[in-house]
Amino acid sequence: MSPTTSRTHAQAGDIAMLVSAQNKRFLVRLTPDHKLETHRGILPHNDLIGQSWGSRVRSHLDSPFVLIQPTLADLLMETRRNTQIMYPKDIGFILVTMGIGPGQLVIEAGSGSGSFTTALAHAVGPQGRVVSYDIRPEMQRLALKNVSLAGLAERVTFKEKDILAGFDEAGEGAADALFLDVPFPHEYAAQAHAALKPGGSFGSILPTTNQVSTLLVALKRAGFAFIDVCETMLRYYKTVPERLRPTDRMVAHTGYLIFARSVLPEAGELLNQETSRRRGKAMQSEDIEPAEDIEQDEDERA
Numbered sequence: 001m002s003p004t005t006s007r008t009h010a011q012a013g014d015i016a017m018l019v020s021a022q023n024k025r026f027l028v029r030l031t032p033d034h035k036l037e038t039h040r041g042i043l044p045h046n047d048l049i050g051q052s053w054g055s056r057v058r059s060h061l062d063s064p065f066v067l068i069q070p071t072l073a074d075l076l077m078e079t080r081r082n083t084q085i086m087y088p089k090d091i092g093f094i095l096v097t098m099g100i101g102p103g104q105l106v107i108e109a110g111s112g113s114g115s116f117t118t119a120l121a122h123a124v125g126p127q128g129r130v131v132s133y134d135i136r137p138e139m140q141r142l143a144l145k146n147v148s149l150a151g152l153a154e155r156v157t158f159k160e161k162d163i164l165a166g167f168d169e170a171g172e173g174a175a176d177a178l179f180l181d182v183p184f185p186h187e188y189a190a191q192a193h194a195a196l197k198p199g200g201s202f203g204s205i206l207p208t209t210n211q212v213s214t215l216l217v218a219l220k221r222a223g224f225a226f227i228d229v230c231e232t233m234l235r236y237y238k239t240v241p242e243r244l245r246p247t248d249r250m251v252a253h254t255g256y257l258i259f260a261r262s263v264l265p266e267a268g269e270l271l272n273q274e275t276s277r278r279r280g281k282a283m284q285s286e287d288i289e290p291a292e293d294i295e296q297d298e299d300e301r302a
Protein backbone atom coordinates (compact mmCIF):
# COMPACT_ATOMS: atom_id res chain seq x y z
CA MET A 1 0.00 0.00 0.00
CA SER A 2 2.83 2.38 0.73
CA PRO A 3 6.38 2.49 -0.65
CA THR A 4 7.97 1.51 2.62
CA THR A 5 11.58 0.39 2.52
CA SER A 6 11.42 -0.94 6.07
CA ARG A 7 8.87 -3.38 7.44
CA THR A 8 9.58 -2.39 11.02
CA HIS A 9 10.14 1.39 11.02
CA ALA A 10 8.26 4.37 9.57
CA GLN A 11 9.92 5.78 6.45
CA ALA A 12 9.43 8.94 4.39
CA GLY A 13 6.65 8.20 1.86
CA ASP A 14 4.86 5.72 4.13
CA ILE A 15 1.27 6.26 5.15
CA ALA A 16 0.97 6.35 8.93
CA MET A 17 -1.87 6.44 11.43
CA LEU A 18 -1.54 8.35 14.71
CA VAL A 19 -3.98 7.29 17.41
CA SER A 20 -4.52 9.54 20.45
CA ALA A 21 -5.28 8.34 23.99
CA GLN A 22 -8.93 9.23 23.25
CA ASN A 23 -8.80 6.91 20.19
CA LYS A 24 -8.91 9.85 17.74
CA ARG A 25 -7.19 8.80 14.53
CA PHE A 26 -5.14 10.80 12.02
CA LEU A 27 -3.83 9.56 8.66
CA VAL A 28 -0.72 11.15 7.16
CA ARG A 29 1.72 10.45 4.36
CA LEU A 30 5.10 10.94 6.04
CA THR A 31 6.93 13.76 4.29
CA PRO A 32 10.19 15.36 5.48
CA ASP A 33 9.66 18.86 7.02
CA HIS A 34 5.84 18.50 7.08
CA LYS A 35 3.90 18.48 10.35
CA LEU A 36 0.64 17.04 11.64
CA GLU A 37 -1.45 19.52 13.60
CA THR A 38 -3.90 17.97 16.06
CA HIS A 39 -6.09 19.23 18.89
CA ARG A 40 -3.46 17.70 21.22
CA GLY A 41 -0.46 19.43 19.69
CA ILE A 42 1.87 19.29 16.69
CA LEU A 43 3.80 16.23 15.52
CA PRO A 44 6.62 17.04 13.05
CA HIS A 45 6.93 14.24 10.45
CA ASN A 46 10.72 14.38 10.93
CA ASP A 47 10.15 13.12 14.51
CA LEU A 48 8.02 10.21 13.24
CA ILE A 49 10.28 9.08 10.39
CA GLY A 50 12.61 6.36 11.69
CA GLN A 51 10.37 5.44 14.66
CA SER A 52 9.30 1.83 15.11
CA TRP A 53 5.72 1.00 14.05
CA GLY A 54 3.63 0.43 17.16
CA SER A 55 5.67 2.84 19.25
CA ARG A 56 4.48 5.73 21.42
CA VAL A 57 5.31 9.23 20.20
CA ARG A 58 4.55 12.65 21.72
CA SER A 59 3.26 15.95 20.35
CA HIS A 60 4.89 19.29 21.24
CA LEU A 61 2.31 19.51 24.07
CA ASP A 62 3.59 16.15 25.38
CA SER A 63 0.33 14.36 24.43
CA PRO A 64 0.94 10.68 23.63
CA PHE A 65 -0.01 9.01 20.32
CA VAL A 66 0.55 5.51 18.98
CA LEU A 67 2.27 5.40 15.58
CA ILE A 68 0.90 2.52 13.51
CA GLN A 69 0.50 1.48 9.87
CA PRO A 70 -3.17 1.68 8.83
CA THR A 71 -4.84 -1.42 7.46
CA LEU A 72 -7.01 -1.14 4.36
CA ALA A 73 -10.07 -1.04 6.65
CA ASP A 74 -8.53 1.88 8.61
CA LEU A 75 -7.97 3.75 5.35
CA LEU A 76 -11.54 3.18 4.17
CA MET A 77 -13.08 4.27 7.47
CA GLU A 78 -10.83 7.23 8.26
CA THR A 79 -10.73 9.03 4.90
CA ARG A 80 -12.90 12.09 4.21
CA ARG A 81 -16.33 11.33 2.75
CA ASN A 82 -19.17 13.27 1.17
CA THR A 83 -21.37 10.35 0.23
CA GLN A 84 -22.58 7.14 1.79
CA ILE A 85 -19.49 4.95 1.56
CA MET A 86 -19.18 1.18 1.44
CA TYR A 87 -18.03 -0.56 4.61
CA PRO A 88 -15.24 -3.12 5.07
CA LYS A 89 -17.73 -5.86 6.04
CA ASP A 90 -19.39 -5.58 2.62
CA ILE A 91 -16.25 -4.78 0.65
CA GLY A 92 -14.34 -7.86 1.81
CA PHE A 93 -17.22 -10.17 0.91
CA ILE A 94 -17.78 -8.44 -2.45
CA LEU A 95 -14.12 -8.77 -3.48
CA VAL A 96 -14.05 -12.48 -2.68
CA THR A 97 -17.47 -13.25 -4.18
CA MET A 98 -16.73 -11.38 -7.42
CA GLY A 99 -13.28 -12.97 -7.65
CA ILE A 100 -11.55 -9.59 -7.93
CA GLY A 101 -7.79 -10.01 -7.89
CA PRO A 102 -4.39 -9.11 -9.34
CA GLY A 103 -4.10 -8.06 -12.98
CA GLN A 104 -7.83 -7.57 -13.60
CA LEU A 105 -9.72 -4.75 -15.27
CA VAL A 106 -12.53 -3.67 -12.96
CA ILE A 107 -15.15 -1.00 -13.64
CA GLU A 108 -17.18 0.78 -10.95
CA ALA A 109 -19.81 3.53 -10.75
CA GLY A 110 -20.10 5.87 -8.97
CA SER A 111 -16.76 6.85 -7.54
CA GLY A 112 -18.43 8.66 -4.62
CA SER A 113 -15.86 9.30 -1.90
CA GLY A 114 -13.55 6.65 -3.37
CA SER A 115 -13.86 4.15 -0.53
CA PHE A 116 -14.60 1.17 -2.78
CA THR A 117 -12.25 2.56 -5.46
CA THR A 118 -9.39 2.34 -2.93
CA ALA A 119 -10.26 -1.27 -2.07
CA LEU A 120 -10.50 -2.21 -5.76
CA ALA A 121 -7.17 -0.56 -6.58
CA HIS A 122 -5.59 -2.45 -3.68
CA ALA A 123 -7.06 -5.76 -4.90
CA VAL A 124 -6.10 -5.52 -8.60
CA GLY A 125 -2.43 -4.90 -7.76
CA PRO A 126 0.16 -3.00 -9.80
CA GLN A 127 -0.68 -4.88 -13.04
CA GLY A 128 -4.44 -4.31 -12.73
CA ARG A 129 -6.65 -1.36 -13.62
CA VAL A 130 -9.74 0.23 -12.09
CA VAL A 131 -11.98 2.48 -14.18
CA SER A 132 -14.19 4.58 -11.93
CA TYR A 133 -17.16 6.53 -13.33
CA ASP A 134 -19.06 9.37 -11.68
CA ILE A 135 -21.39 12.00 -13.01
CA ARG A 136 -20.23 14.63 -10.48
CA PRO A 137 -16.73 16.16 -10.87
CA GLU A 138 -16.52 17.16 -7.19
CA MET A 139 -17.00 13.51 -6.19
CA GLN A 140 -14.20 12.41 -8.48
CA ARG A 141 -11.88 15.05 -6.99
CA LEU A 142 -12.57 13.71 -3.48
CA ALA A 143 -12.23 10.09 -4.65
CA LEU A 144 -8.90 10.90 -6.32
CA LYS A 145 -7.70 12.58 -3.12
CA ASN A 146 -8.57 9.54 -1.03
CA VAL A 147 -7.11 7.04 -3.51
CA SER A 148 -3.94 9.17 -3.72
CA LEU A 149 -3.58 9.19 0.08
CA ALA A 150 -3.57 5.40 -0.11
CA GLY A 151 -0.81 5.61 -2.75
CA LEU A 152 -2.96 3.81 -5.32
CA ALA A 153 -3.88 6.58 -7.79
CA GLU A 154 -1.70 5.12 -10.58
CA ARG A 155 -3.99 2.09 -10.79
CA VAL A 156 -7.20 4.12 -11.30
CA THR A 157 -8.65 5.96 -14.30
CA PHE A 158 -11.45 8.36 -13.31
CA LYS A 159 -14.08 9.11 -15.93
CA GLU A 160 -16.61 11.90 -15.45
CA LYS A 161 -19.59 10.51 -17.31
CA ASP A 162 -23.25 9.53 -16.93
CA ILE A 163 -23.19 5.74 -17.26
CA LEU A 164 -26.64 5.87 -18.87
CA ALA A 165 -24.65 6.56 -22.06
CA GLY A 166 -22.76 3.31 -21.50
CA PHE A 167 -19.23 2.42 -20.47
CA ASP A 168 -16.35 3.27 -22.80
CA GLU A 169 -15.06 -0.28 -22.38
CA ALA A 170 -18.24 -1.72 -23.99
CA GLY A 171 -17.59 -3.45 -27.28
CA GLU A 172 -14.16 -4.48 -26.08
CA GLY A 173 -16.19 -6.61 -23.62
CA ALA A 174 -13.06 -6.61 -21.56
CA ALA A 175 -13.96 -5.99 -17.95
CA ASP A 176 -13.43 -8.88 -15.54
CA ALA A 177 -15.83 -7.33 -13.04
CA LEU A 178 -18.20 -4.39 -12.78
CA PHE A 179 -19.78 -2.92 -9.66
CA LEU A 180 -22.63 -0.41 -9.43
CA ASP A 181 -23.14 1.74 -6.33
CA VAL A 182 -25.56 4.24 -7.88
CA PRO A 183 -29.17 5.08 -6.98
CA PHE A 184 -30.88 3.28 -9.92
CA PRO A 185 -28.64 0.39 -11.02
CA HIS A 186 -31.50 -1.31 -12.93
CA GLU A 187 -31.22 1.47 -15.53
CA TYR A 188 -27.68 0.37 -16.38
CA ALA A 189 -27.95 -3.45 -16.48
CA ALA A 190 -27.66 -3.63 -20.29
CA GLN A 191 -24.69 -1.21 -20.30
CA ALA A 192 -22.98 -3.32 -17.61
CA HIS A 193 -23.53 -6.52 -19.59
CA ALA A 194 -21.99 -4.92 -22.69
CA ALA A 195 -18.86 -3.85 -20.80
CA LEU A 196 -18.22 -7.20 -19.12
CA LYS A 197 -16.32 -10.07 -20.68
CA PRO A 198 -18.40 -13.25 -21.09
CA GLY A 199 -18.57 -14.80 -17.64
CA GLY A 200 -17.57 -11.51 -15.97
CA SER A 201 -18.80 -10.71 -12.47
CA PHE A 202 -21.46 -8.12 -11.74
CA GLY A 203 -22.18 -6.70 -8.29
CA SER A 204 -24.32 -3.98 -6.79
CA ILE A 205 -25.43 -2.68 -3.39
CA LEU A 206 -28.86 -1.28 -2.61
CA PRO A 207 -30.50 -0.06 0.61
CA THR A 208 -34.07 -1.33 0.09
CA THR A 209 -35.68 -4.59 -1.06
CA ASN A 210 -38.03 -2.96 -3.59
CA GLN A 211 -34.96 -1.58 -5.41
CA VAL A 212 -33.47 -5.08 -5.37
CA SER A 213 -36.62 -6.52 -7.00
CA THR A 214 -36.41 -3.95 -9.79
CA LEU A 215 -32.74 -4.76 -10.35
CA LEU A 216 -33.44 -8.51 -10.47
CA VAL A 217 -35.90 -8.02 -13.32
CA ALA A 218 -33.42 -5.84 -15.22
CA LEU A 219 -30.52 -8.27 -14.73
CA LYS A 220 -32.52 -11.22 -16.09
CA ARG A 221 -33.60 -9.14 -19.09
CA ALA A 222 -30.03 -8.02 -19.79
CA GLY A 223 -28.69 -11.60 -19.94
CA PHE A 224 -27.22 -12.14 -16.51
CA ALA A 225 -27.31 -15.53 -14.75
CA PHE A 226 -26.17 -17.06 -11.44
CA ILE A 227 -27.94 -14.22 -9.64
CA ASP A 228 -27.66 -14.02 -5.85
CA VAL A 229 -29.03 -11.61 -3.25
CA CYS A 230 -27.69 -11.48 0.30
CA GLU A 231 -26.64 -9.19 3.10
CA THR A 232 -23.81 -9.32 5.61
CA MET A 233 -24.11 -8.73 9.33
CA LEU A 234 -21.17 -8.08 11.60
CA ARG A 235 -21.29 -7.87 15.37
CA TYR A 236 -18.37 -6.64 17.45
CA TYR A 237 -17.66 -7.70 21.02
CA LYS A 238 -16.41 -5.73 24.01
CA THR A 239 -12.91 -7.10 24.51
CA VAL A 240 -13.08 -7.40 28.31
CA PRO A 241 -12.05 -11.01 29.02
CA GLU A 242 -14.07 -11.39 32.24
CA ARG A 243 -17.22 -9.78 30.72
CA LEU A 244 -17.02 -10.80 27.09
CA ARG A 245 -20.24 -9.76 25.36
CA PRO A 246 -21.43 -7.94 22.21
CA THR A 247 -21.07 -4.17 22.02
CA ASP A 248 -24.29 -2.28 22.80
CA ARG A 249 -24.73 -0.96 19.27
CA MET A 250 -24.22 -2.47 15.86
CA VAL A 251 -24.65 -1.31 12.29
CA ALA A 252 -27.69 -3.45 11.56
CA HIS A 253 -28.12 -2.56 7.89
CA THR A 254 -25.79 -1.18 5.25
CA GLY A 255 -27.24 -2.63 2.07
CA TYR A 256 -28.39 -5.67 0.14
CA LEU A 257 -25.71 -7.18 -2.08
CA ILE A 258 -26.65 -8.42 -5.52
CA PHE A 259 -24.28 -10.59 -7.55
CA ALA A 260 -24.58 -12.01 -11.07
CA ARG A 261 -22.48 -13.35 -13.93
CA SER A 262 -22.64 -12.13 -17.50
CA VAL A 263 -23.31 -15.11 -19.80
CA LEU A 264 -23.84 -15.55 -23.55
CA PRO A 265 -27.50 -16.04 -24.68
CA GLU A 266 -27.23 -19.84 -25.24
CA ALA A 267 -25.89 -20.33 -21.71
CA GLY A 268 -28.68 -18.20 -20.28
CA GLU A 269 -31.28 -20.38 -22.09
CA LEU A 270 -29.69 -23.58 -20.79
CA LEU A 271 -29.68 -22.28 -17.21
CA ASN A 272 -33.34 -21.21 -17.46
CA GLN A 273 -34.33 -24.69 -18.80
CA GLU A 274 -32.34 -26.38 -16.06
CA THR A 275 -33.96 -24.23 -13.37
CA SER A 276 -37.49 -25.05 -14.61
CA ARG A 277 -36.62 -28.79 -14.87
CA ARG A 278 -35.34 -28.83 -11.30
CA ARG A 279 -38.34 -26.91 -10.01
CA GLY A 280 -40.73 -29.36 -11.75
CA LYS A 281 -38.91 -32.36 -10.34
CA ALA A 282 -38.87 -30.95 -6.81
CA MET A 283 -42.63 -30.24 -6.95
CA GLN A 284 -43.42 -33.80 -8.16
CA SER A 285 -41.46 -35.35 -5.33
CA GLU A 286 -42.75 -32.83 -2.79
CA ASP A 287 -39.26 -31.38 -2.42
CA ILE A 288 -37.86 -34.69 -1.08
CA GLU A 289 -34.73 -35.87 -2.81
CA PRO A 290 -34.97 -39.61 -3.78
CA ALA A 291 -32.66 -41.88 -1.75
CA GLU A 292 -30.78 -43.19 -4.84
CA ASP A 293 -29.90 -39.61 -5.85
CA ILE A 294 -28.43 -39.01 -2.39
CA GLU A 295 -26.36 -42.20 -2.61
CA GLN A 296 -25.14 -41.21 -6.05
CA ASP A 297 -24.10 -37.79 -4.73
CA GLU A 298 -22.11 -39.48 -1.97
CA ASP A 299 -20.41 -41.76 -4.54
CA GLU A 300 -19.52 -38.73 -6.64
CA ARG A 301 -18.03 -37.01 -3.62
CA ALA A 302 -15.87 -40.08 -2.86
Ligand SMILES: C[S@@+](CC[C@H](N)C(=O)[O-])C[C@H]1O[C@@H](n2cnc3c(N)ncnc32)[C@H](O)[C@@H]1O
Pocket residue numbers: 083084085086109110111112113114115116117133134135136139161162163164181182183
Ligand atom coordinates in the same frame (compact mmCIF):
# COMPACT_ATOMS: atom_id res chain seq x y z
C1 LIG B 1 -23.24 6.24 -2.89
S1 LIG B 1 -22.13 7.09 -3.92
C2 LIG B 1 -20.89 5.88 -4.24
C3 LIG B 1 -20.01 5.64 -3.04
C4 LIG B 1 -18.78 4.82 -3.33
N1 LIG B 1 -19.08 3.46 -3.68
C5 LIG B 1 -17.83 4.83 -2.13
O1 LIG B 1 -17.53 3.74 -1.59
O2 LIG B 1 -17.36 5.90 -1.74
C6 LIG B 1 -23.03 7.16 -5.45
C7 LIG B 1 -22.32 7.97 -6.53
O3 LIG B 1 -22.92 7.64 -7.79
C8 LIG B 1 -22.85 8.78 -8.61
N2 LIG B 1 -23.84 8.60 -9.71
C9 LIG B 1 -25.20 8.62 -9.59
N3 LIG B 1 -25.77 8.41 -10.81
C10 LIG B 1 -24.76 8.24 -11.70
C11 LIG B 1 -24.71 8.00 -13.11
N4 LIG B 1 -25.83 7.87 -13.84
N5 LIG B 1 -23.49 7.91 -13.71
C12 LIG B 1 -22.36 8.03 -12.98
N6 LIG B 1 -22.35 8.26 -11.65
C13 LIG B 1 -23.53 8.38 -11.00
C14 LIG B 1 -23.16 9.93 -7.65
O4 LIG B 1 -22.66 11.17 -8.16
C15 LIG B 1 -22.44 9.48 -6.36
O5 LIG B 1 -21.16 10.08 -6.25
